[in-house]
Amino acid sequence: MPHLALHGGPAVRTTPFPSWPIYTETDAKAVGEAVLSGKWGCMSGERVSAFANRFADMQHASHGVCVTNGTTALVLALQAVGVGPGDEVIVPAYTFIATANAVLMCNGIPVYVDIDPETYNLDPALVEQAITPRTKALMPVHFAGLPADMEKLLAIARKHGLALVEDCAQAHGAQWNRRGVGPIGDIGGFSFQSSKNLNAGEGGIILTNDDKLGKLADSLANCGRSDDGVWYGHYRLAGNHRMTELQGALLMTQMERFEEQTNRRHENGEYLTEHLRKIDGIRPCITPAYVSRHARHLYVFRYRSEAFGGASKTRFVEALRAEGIPASPGYSIPLYKQPVFMLKNFGSFASELHRDYDFGALYLPETERACNDEAVWFTQSVLLGEKSDMDDIVRAVAKIRERRQELAER
Ligand SMILES: Cc1ncc(COP(=O)(O)O)c(C=O)c1O
Numbered sequence: 001m002p003h004l005a006l007h008g009g010p011a012v013r014t015t016p017f018p019s020w021p022i023y024t025e026t027d028a029k030a031v032g033e034a035v036l037s038g039k040w041g042c043m044s045g046e047r048v049s050a051f052a053n054r055f056a057d058m059q060h061a062s063h064g065v066c067v068t069n070g071t072t073a074l075v076l077a078l079q080a081v082g083v084g085p086g087d088e089v090i091v092p093a094y095t096f097i098a099t100a101n102a103v104l105m106c107n108g109i110p111v112y113v114d115i116d117p118e119t120y121n122l123d124p125a126l127v128e129q130a131i132t133p134r135t136k137a138l139m140p141v142h143f144a145g146l147p148a149d150m151e152k153l154l155a156i157a158r159k160h161g162l163a164l165v166e167d168c169a170q171a172h173g174a175q176w177n178r179r180g181v182g183p184i185g186d187i188g189g190f191s192f193q194s195s196k197n198l199n200a201g202e203g204g205i206i207l208t209n210d211d212k213l214g215k216l217a218d219s220l221a222n223c224g225r226s227d228d229g230v231w232y233g234h235y236r237l238a239g240n241h242r243m244t245e246l247q248g249a250l251l252m253t254q255m256e257r258f259e260e261q262t263n264r265r266h267e268n269g270e271y272l273t274e275h276l277r278k279i280d281g282i283r284p285c286i287t288p289a290y291v292s293r294h295a296r297h298l299y300v301f302r303y304r305s306e307a308f309g310g311a312s313k314t315r316f317v318e319a320l321r322a323e324g325i326p327a328s329p330g331y332s333i334p335l336y337k338q339p340v341f342m343l344k345n346f347g348s349f350a351s352e353l354h355r356d357y358d359f360g361a362l363y364l365p366e367t368e369r370a371c372n373d374e375a376v377w378f379t380q381s382v383l384l385g386e387k388s389d390m391d392d393i394v395r396a397v398a399k400i401r402e403r404r405q406e407l408a409e410r
Helices: 025-037 047-058 070-080 097-104 150-160 211-221 245-276 313-322 352-356 365-374 380-384 387-402 404-408
Strands: 063-067 088-092 109-113 135-138 163-167 187-191 204-208 282-284 291-293 298-303 375-379
Touching: 025 245, 047 063, 047 204, 047 245, 063 070, 063 211, 070 097, 070 163, 070 187, 070 204, 070 211, 088 097, 097 109, 135 150, 150 163, 204 211, 245 282, 245 298, 245 380, 245 387, 298 365, 298 380, 313 365, 313 375, 313 387, 313 404, 365 375, 375 380, 387 404
Parallel strands: 088 109, 088 135, 135 163, 163 187
Antiparallel strands: 063 204, 187 204, 282 298, 298 375
């Protein structure tokens, strides 16, 4: 076998993987039509509401409220279930910053709980010990598009009278026990930011099956108005978080490709797992039986350095990239180690209540291990390739494993 590309050998692959977003003239036409309709805002047009209904149907929700982005969707979802000053919300520490920021932006406090090392989702076995009299809600993340263990989380939420808010920013189309994620708990929020499997540049949606929460979320997204249709009637403090019709148009056309893309990601994800798991030192994250559909926003596997001559994850990712495989080391530090938490740099959201919380003293072993040593990701567009593209990934990993002694050399 030739040398690693890191050491001047030929790369396994020199052609790029599919890029994202995928678009055609149809998207441009739909946005153009929205422009030419003269109805650019969702209060006068029909595109955003049509998309909200379609997406809500797909996820088995009775209410869908489109908003400006996923962070806002989570903030409003948390506000709708009543999270306010001093309320604790249990979140994983292996997630994007917005999960925790949304809690702080409601004047609440994110309480970090470790992940299950097999799935990288919030570990239900550790949740109860983190509950205090201040706990108001649980907010699991369906990380990478893999539904969290909702049966156990719902049972804990019910037992302790807590709200359950789903962070579905990475989980478009994901299903738990044949139910779409988002409205399984009380309420959930999705993101349509550029990297997401459904993308409008920016955007988000709140889903729920609870009529009261649905109306409240709608009001919170729309300046505190009610559903009585009165323009100058404002019933609660709320901003304008509405989505534009241009985004609505783009989301509608993307929906036409969504099922086919989701199926392709699924098939390629399964194929990769079948082959990568055979390589010593590589363990793809598992898909538990309660997962009826994995959204595969990311393909995630665990790297064991001992099987690769002790080389660090960083070095392994470097080697994969040199072979032409766009691997990512993922979240590089646990969320609680971000400067914003270490310094409690919460701006106008800073409060006396934060005095009791020392984020810098936290150490969640599985999250640390995922960040520092184990987790390797491919983004979703890599899974939109052909089987031969997946074979290249497998060949590159196998090559690095075989020539592992070279990883140590500089
Ligand atoms: C887990 C998670 N939560 C929340 C968000 C926030 O979404 P947005 O970037 O649309 O605000 C993202 C992604 O960006 C995310 O990955």
